[in-house]
Amino acid sequence: MPDQHMLLPFLAKLESHASFSEEERRLVLSLPYTIVDYPAGRHLFREGDRATTCSIILSGYACRHKVLADGSRQILAIHVRGDGLDLQNAVMVLVDHNIQALSEVRAALVPAEAISQLAGESWAVARAMWIETLIEASIQREWTVNVGRRDARGRIAHLICEIGMRNEAAGLADRNCFTLPVTQEQLADATGLTSVHVNRVLQALGAEGLMERDRRLLKIKDWSRLSEVAGFDAGYLHPVQSQMAN
Amino acid sequence: MPDQHMLLPFLAKLESHASFSEEERRLVLSLPYTIVDYPAGRHLFREGDRATTCSIILSGYACRHKVLADGSRQILAIHVRGDGLDLQNAVMVLVDHNIQALSEVRAALVPAEAISQLAGESWAVARAMWIETLIEASIQREWTVNVGRRDARGRIAHLICEIGMRNEAAGLADRNCFTLPVTQEQLADATGLTSVHVNRVLQALGAEGLMERDRRLLKIKDWSRLSEVAGFDAGYLHPVQSQMAN
DNA sequence: CGGTCGTTTGATTACGATCAAACGAAGTGG
DNA sequence: CCACTTCGTTTGATCGTAATCAAACGACCG
Numbered sequence: 159m160p161d162q163h164m165l166l167p168f169l170a171k172l173e174s175h176a177s178f179s180e181e182e183r184r185l186v187l188s189l190p191y192t193i194v195d196y197p198a199g200r201h202l203f204r205e206g207d208r209a210t211t212c213s214i215i216l217s218g219y220a221c222r223h224k225v226l227a228d229g230s231r232q233i234l235a236i237h238v239r240g241d242g243l244d245l246q247n248a249v250m251v252l253v254d255h256n257i258q259a260l261s262e263v264r265a266a267l268v269p270a271e272a273i274s275q276l277a278g279e280s281w282a283v284a285r286a287m288w289i290e291t292l293i294e295a296s297i298q299r300e301w302t303v304n305v306g307r308r309d310a311r312g313r314i315a316h317l318i319c320e321i322g323m324r325n326e327a328a329g330l331a332d333r334n335c336f337t338l339p340v341t342q343e344q345l346a347d348a349t350g351l352t353s354v355h356v357n358r359v360l361q362a363l364g365a366e367g368l369m370e371r372d373r374r375l376l377k378i379k380d381w382s383r384l385s386e387v388a389g390f391d392a393g394y395l396h397p398v399q400s401q402m403a404n
Numbered sequence: 405m406p407d408q409h410m411l412l413p414f415l416a417k418l419e420s421h422a423s424f425s426e427e428e429r430r431l432v433l434s435l436p437y438t439i440v441d442y443p444a445g446r447h448l449f450r451e452g453d454r455a456t457t458c459s460i461i462l463s464g465y466a467c468r469h470k471v472l473a474d475g476s477r478q479i480l481a482i483h484v485r486g487d488g489l490d491l492q493n494a495v496m497v498l499v500d501h502n503i504q505a506l507s508e509v510r511a512a513l514v515p516a517e518a519i520s521q522l523a524g525e526s527w528a529v530a531r532a533m534w535i536e537t538l539i540e541a542s543i544q545r546e547w548t549v550n551v552g553r554r555d556a557r558g559r560i561a562h563l564i565c566e567i568g569m570r571n572e573a574a575g576l577a578d579r580n581c582f583t584l585p586v587t588q589e590q591l592a593d594a595t596g597l598t599s600v601h602v603n604r605v606l607q608a609l610g611a612e613g614l615m616e617r618d619r620r621l622l623k624i625k626d627w628s629r630l631s632e633v634a635g636f637d638a639g640y641l642h643p644v645q646s647q648m649a650n
Numbered sequence: 651c652g653g654t655c656g657t658t659t660g661a662t663t664a665c666g667a668t669c670a671a672a673c674g675a676a677g678t679g680g
Numbered sequence: 681c682c683a684c685t686t687c688g689t690t691t692g693a694t695c696g697t698a699a700t701c702a703a704a705c706g707a708c709c710g
Contacts, residue, residue: 305552306596350552
């Protein structure tokens with residue numbers, strides 16, 4: 159399999175936001191990159207770094223997070239395969255948060271300079287990348303709602319629904335059954351709770367027959383009731399490419 | 405004063421992110437627009453709207469928010485003069501949240517089509533607008549941290565610090581003294597608290613000599629202690645133009 | 651076979667929510 | 681100009697969700 163194919167999922171994602179010419183497709187696929195593997199827990203970027211590359215996740219889960227002065231931590235986003243992490247590094251170098259592998263992660267590192275140059279040459283590509291970061295911003299808003307206004311049950315149910323949907327969208331698995339290689343403490347950091355309380359809520363959701371979690375495998379038994387307690391509406395993920403201008 | 409001057413603060417903001425040619429300056433200032441006034445409380449956009457204009461705030465305060473099924477509300481961002489609301493409408497039409505005037509607001513409405521076309525013609529302008537939306541995303545991440553991991557005192561202190569800084573950056577007022585035309589209920593919606601508790605926290609902060617609030621005028625008496633309880637670090641606002649690539 | 655990490659359970663605490671009511675300021679209409 | 685309404689603020693009393701503290705348990709690993 160030739161090298162270029164590594165970037166195909168990324169190209170597909172961009173093309174869902176804008177229509178590319180053959181030439182533009184070729185330019186995206188000929189972006190220079192290097193493959194890097196990170197063990198679980200390893201940081202890809204740290205707050206304050208001047209990042210000069212963008213990473214595209216080829217496999218595994220990564221997260222963004224910030225650590226507060228008292229040591230508490232807030233996970234800000236979870237990223238799955240195909241996500242172009244930090245396209246923003248192409249235009250804004252200083253990163254203001256940490257990025258860490260949750261599971262083992264394989265990523266393609268592309269020089270920010272190359273991304274920036276490509277964006278300058280092709281408005282369609284630039285536009286697609288801009289849209290990609292806008293969707294991330296939309297997800298971030300929903301996370302703010304999640305920790306700001308939902309109770310513990312709702313927060314966890316919502317997070318599970320989101321990850322299920324995104325796994326499905328990435329073509330990885332069924333939304334009702336997927337591996338979730340994160341600890342309960344990490345779920346706590348994502349939802350603004352404590353790991354003890356996360357444990358109790360997971361058990362409660364299990365007891366109600368909404369979901370099951372055995373080791374790292376998560377099965378959603380009743381999507382409609384789970385999304386009900388989550389108040390989940392997938393619109394914020396902008397799943398289809400129907401809402402574009404031009 | 406000729407019409408163009410209305411967009412000068414907007415141009416200045418964009419130019420702080422990228423260097424423009426004379427031609428590019430001219431193109432920005434010649435964007436078509438109409439001036440609209442909104443009374444306090446009026447919605448500029450509603451969730452689900454297909455927005456075809458971008459608004460640039462000329463005066464007043466506006467906010468983004470989402471309303472949950474149970475009627476509770478989360479304010480996601482507060483916007484001040486000079487902020488280009490919803491540049492994203494240029495590339496992504498469907499808005500997934502509400503935008504509402506907090507005080508009386510005067511805004512310049514620019515057709516999304518015109519913005520989109522300008523971005524297609526000038527990479528520097530497109531890049532500046534992209535950066536502008538990336539800074540908004542950075543602020544959104546900090547809000548997630550705020551509601552997720554800070555206690556009530558910290559949340560409110562942090563919000564006050566942010567608004568102070570942004571007012572100062574917009575050239576509106578001193579960071580230690582500005583008008584904050586929002587009710588305690590709106591502060592509650594921004595911080596994920598109840599208005600009753602906001603009231604108590606404000607009184608506590610006042611009693612400790614950190615700040616004072618008389619009517620709509622907010623005075624910060626001790627910035628260093630207030631930012632300390634807030635855990636405030638202005639980096640996420642990307643206040644200066646020093647962190648750019650290229 | 652200890653050792654580490656993550657999960658689970660129990661007991662207690664506390665922060666902020668909720669409920670309820672009074673108060674004050676601004677605006678409206680008679 | 682003064683009742684009257686409305687909206688926002690303030691105060692008090694009580695409740696409940698989730699935090700905290702502590703310890704045991706289970707799985708995986710060297």
